[in-house]
Amino acid sequence: MGSLRHLAVRSTGAVAIVILCFLATSGVVFLLWRPAAPHADSIRIVDATYGGNCAAASGAPRSNFVKRGNATASVMQSCENTDLYCPYIVDRLLLGDPAAGCDKDFEANWRCGRDQAVHQIKLQPEAHGRIAWLGCPETTP
Numbered sequence: 001m002g003s004l005r006h007l008a009v010r011s012t013g014a015v016a017i018v019i020l021c022f023l024a025t026s027g028v029v030f031l032l033w034r035p036a037a038p039h040a041d042s043i044r045i046v047d048a049t050y051g052g053n054c055a056a057a058s059g060a061p062r063s064n065f066v067k068r069g070n071a072t073a074s075v076m077q078s079c080e081n082t083d084l085y086c087p088y089i090v091d092r093l094l095l096g097d098p099a100a101g102c103d104k105d106f107e108a109n110w111r112c113g114r115d116q117a118v119h120q121i122k123l124q125p126e127a128h129g130r131i132a133w134l135g136c137p138e139t140t141p
Contacts, residue, residue, distance in 0.1 A: 041083060041084070041112055041113045041136045041137075042080075042081045042082060042083055042112070042113055042136065043079050043080065043081065043082050043083075043086055043110050043111075043112065043134055043135070043136055044080065044081075044110055044111040044112070044113070045072060045075050045076045045079060045080050045108070045109075045110050046109040046110055046111060046118055047068065047069040047072045047108075047109050048069065048070075048071040048072045048074070048075040048088075048106070048107065048108040048109070049066075049067075049068050049069060049070055049071055049072075049106070049107050050070055050071040050090065050092075050095045050098065050104055050105075050106050050127065051066045051070070051097075051098045051099050051102065051104035051105065052066060052068060052104075052105060052107055053102075053104065053105040053125060054066050054098070054099035054102035054103075054104055055067075055068075055099075064098070064099045064102075065098045065099070066098040066099050067098070070095070070096075070098055071090075071095050071106070071108070074094055074095060075088055075108055075134075079110070079134050083136070084135060084136055085133060085134070085135040085136075086133070086134045086135070087131050087132075087133055087134075088108065088131065088132045088133075088134060089129070089130075089131055089132075090106045090123065090127045090128055090129065090130050090131075090132060091128065091129070092104075092128040102125075103125035103126040104125055104126060104127055104128070105122060105123060105124055105125045105127050106122070106123040106127035106130070106132060107120065107121070107122045107123075108120070108121050108132055108134060110134055112136035112137070113136065119134070119135075119136075121133065121134060
């Protein structure tokens, strides 16, 4: 009788381990133990512009293609839904050169989680090769 009880306990433990492994691999554990508000303080990109200072520059070159928001997709790809801080490296090779011959600035605007306040960073010309630090302040529970 004692060995039957021992076998039942070992079998139950083995079944529990198999079930936990299945749940972990199927993602159910993540759904059960995830934070109540995922991305509550995450960065939400509003827009980003590279070379905005060149858009209306007097004597601007003919090849001036600066449009507000021209860097939004790139910044979103790097920083959207990241928590706390995101270093974005301004790269002319990635963003293109919207106004040849003009030293370009960089500006990014974002929100933190559900907060409607817009945060902003501006890098003075020439912004190529510099880091824009986007961030959301930590909240205390």
